[in-house]
Amino acid sequence: MAFVVGLTGGIGSGKTTVGRIFSALGVPVYNSDLRARELTNSHPLIVAGYSALFGQGVYVEGSLDRARVAQLVFADKDLLKQAEAVVHPVVRDDFTQWLKQWSVPYVVKESALLFENGAAREMDAVLTVTAPEAIRIARVMQREGCEEAAVRQRMAHQWPEADKVAQSTYVVVADEQKLVIPQILKIHQTLSSLRFDK
Secondary structure, eight states: OOEEEEEEEOTTSSHHHHHHHHHHTTOOEEEHHHHHHHHHHHOHHHHHHHHHHHOGGGEETTEEOHHHHHHHHTTOHHHHHHHHHHHHHHHHHHHHHHHTTOOSSEEEEEOTTTTTTTGGGGOSEEEEEEOOHHHHHHHHHHHHOOOHHHHHHHHTTSOOHHHHHHTOSEEEEOSSSSOHHHHHHHHHHHHHHOOOOO
16 A cells, blocks of 8 residues: 655645645645545535534535534534544545555645644654745635634644644745745655555
8 A cells, every 4th residue: 555645734834735736746645625525515424413413404405504614613612523523534434445546656645634633643654834824824814815813713723833843754835935846846756766565
């Protein structure tokens, strides 16, 4: 089985852009957050779990009312934990199935909450994308058209970047000063040349 590199970073860090660059290099990338969104609408265990947690009306014409769920969970840490407990096991199983199809030196598992949900412990290596807080907040406000307070509220649910960096194998700095692609190419070269007996 392929070597698994967990790719993470706080909101607005540039993690998704880094994931796209790995994809462009031909590396299989599993986007946990995107896959979780798809599974949340379709997987019977999640649909049943969310309906029990948030009420039957949380699905409108087969799609999850994400705005309503976000409003509820970001104001209630216990509810957020319960929602994650419904989704994470399903996504973990989905990733295990996805991983079986690849015969490559390494794959990337992209996840915003890699450390927070304990998945970092299951990775062979972890890459954290980092950027100064002010840049991250500005990026998210511009991308989502939201207020600074809303971004900070979401940041409060994520580990501090310094803690992630301290526990990472690789770090990519996306501060709009340092070029990102050369940093990724160097990591890609290292990972592509490794031979693993797993």
